[in-house]
Structure formats: structure tokens, C-alpha cells
Amino acid sequence: MTGATPSEPESGKGGNRPTVSVIVPAMNEAKNLPFVASRMPADIDQIVFVDGHSTDDTVAVARELWPDATFVVQTRSGKGNALACGFEASTGDIIVTIDADGSTDPAEIPFFVEALVGGADLAKGSRFVGRGGSSDITGLRNFGNKGLNGLVNIIFRTKFSDLCYGYNAFWRKHIPLLELAPVEYQRAQWGDGFEIETVINVRLATSGLNIVEVGSFEGPRIHGRSNLNAYSDGMRVLRTIGQEWQHWRETKTIQKKTAQADVRELTL
Numbered sequence: 001m002t003g004a005t006p007s008e009p010e011s012g013k014g015g016n017r018p019t020v021s022v023i024v025p026a027m028n029e030a031k032n033l034p035f036v037a038s039r040m041p042a043d044i045d046q047i048v049f050v051d052g053h054s055t056d057d058t059v060a061v062a063r064e065l066w067p068d069a070t071f072v073v074q075t076r077s078g079k080g081n082a083l084a085c086g087f088e089a090s091t092g093d094i095i096v097t098i099d100a101d102g103s104t105d106p107a108e109i110p111f112f113v114e115a116l117v118g119g120a121d122l123a124k125g126s127r128f129v130g131r132g133g134s135s136d137i138t139g140l141r142n143f144g145n146k147g148l149n150g151l152v153n154i155i156f157r158t159k160f161s162d163l164c165y166g167y168n169a170f171w172r173k174h175i176p177l178l179e180l181a182p183v184e185y186q187r188a189q190w191g192d193g194f195e196i197e198t199v200i201n202v203r204l205a206t207s208g209l210n211i212v213e214v215g216s217f218e219g220p221r222i223h224g225r226s227n228l229n230a231y232s233d234g235m236r237v238l239r240t241i242g243q244e245w246q247h248w249r250e251t252k253t254i255q256k257k258t259a260q261a262d263v264r265e266l267t268l
Helices: 033-039 058-065 079-089 106-117 139-156 172-178 196-206 230-267
Strands: 020-026 046-051 070-073 094-097 122-126 168-171 211-215
Touching: 020 058, 020 079, 020 106, 033 058, 033 106, 046 058, 046 079, 058 070, 070 079, 079 094, 079 172, 079 196, 094 106, 094 172, 106 122, 106 168, 106 211, 122 196, 139 196, 139 230, 168 172, 168 196, 172 196, 196 211, 196 230
Parallel strands: 020 046, 020 094, 046 070, 122 211
Antiparallel strands: 094 168, 122 168
8 A cells, every 4th residue: 555665574483473462452341352352363472451440340351361461551541542551562573453342353363464474564454445344334434434534545645445443453663653652651642542543554654664454344342332433533533634744744844854964964
């Protein structure tokens, strides 16, 4: 999708396959975790479980299902902060982000890893390509998603088909390109909320990385109610697009000035 030159495949321990860390952010998802665990591939190297200050048995259930996992409590609130905390605790060559409500199928992880090993920098999950689909997306959400996709593709010259889907995988070495706020900060930061998926996709795309979309089927939340709101979250993504446009312009200006300064130094 984005970037003309694929990255070289990376190797894991001992020069074999790359190691994989799966980030599972969760808040009050105790009833959904057994399904997620049952679909998790057996050869995952690290599961990073990020608790969002749950008030039910989420952490106890997770510890029983994944006794060898890395357990983290997020430092602020919101999905973005949870993922940032998970990124910091991850050790694998590849990072995969999934949801804990059962809507993203962990059994699809090998498809994402295959795309990365094949040369992609970001394997972007999409419900609208290949084997992708959804039994959960509403007409309103679908309409809004297409509009936001179109806007991002025009502004940032990308070719996303599913901007707001949270099933993604990328090489851990690219985390600095996301420029996320340090997890130690106590006050709320830009990127702490559901805008994180747009931030990740746009910042990796504008860094010139090679992006491949991977078809993924979105199932319904198994238990509980979703925290998503089509209107408010759509407006949040729209604001995010504006913020990221400004961030991109400022970054390009700094890069241009730096390049010009380097040229002057070389010609003196």
C-alpha cells in the first residue's frame, strides 16, 4: 500500500522465525477471555495483558488462562494508553494488537505474521479485503468508516480500506515512529483514546513504510456492551485526522529545514 521498498524479513532468537508479542488490552472482559484464549495460537512467544483497572475478575481469569503472560496495569485511561503500556512491555520482534471482547480472532495472527515476514512493515487488518468481513458493523458505522477512509486516503495519499479496525501487526522496531506520549505522564495525552488506531496507521504510513492489508473477519462482542459510539467516536477520528495532518505538516517542515541546514554545512 504505502512505500515502494519492502523491509527485509527479520529473524527471531537463534536466527529462526521472528518472535511475536500479542497485546491484549482489557477492562471488565472476564467473560470474554476464555474464548480469546481458546483461539490463541500455541506458538505465541509473549502475551502482554494490559488491565484497564477492571472491577470484575478480569485479571484473575487472565492469570489462570495465561500464567506465563506479562501483566501490566495501564498508567492512565483509554485504549491508546493501554496499547502504549503494552508496547513498552513487549519483547517480541513483531507486535500484534487484538481486542479482548472476542471480536478479533487470534487464530488469524499467522496471516498477519506472514505478511510481515513477506516484507511488510505494517500488516493492517481490514474487514473489506480478501477473507475479511463483519457480523457486527452497522450500516451507520460502515458509512462513516468509508467517509473517513476516503478523507485519509486523499490527505495522506494512502490506500486504506478499513482505517478504524484495531487488528494490526507491525515490527517492534517501528514503535519510535509512533511518537506516543511517555506512559509515565499522569495527565491525559493525545493518543490515549480510541484515536490510537488512526494515529498508528497514519504515522506509520507517513513514515514511508510498506503497508499490506490483511483480510480479517470481525465477530460480535460475546458478552457485555461495547464502549463504541458511532457518532462520538466518528467525530473523534475526524478530529484525529485534522491533528495528524497538522503533525505531518510540522514534521515535514522540520525535516526540510534540517536537510537544508545539512546541505549548507557540507558546502561551507
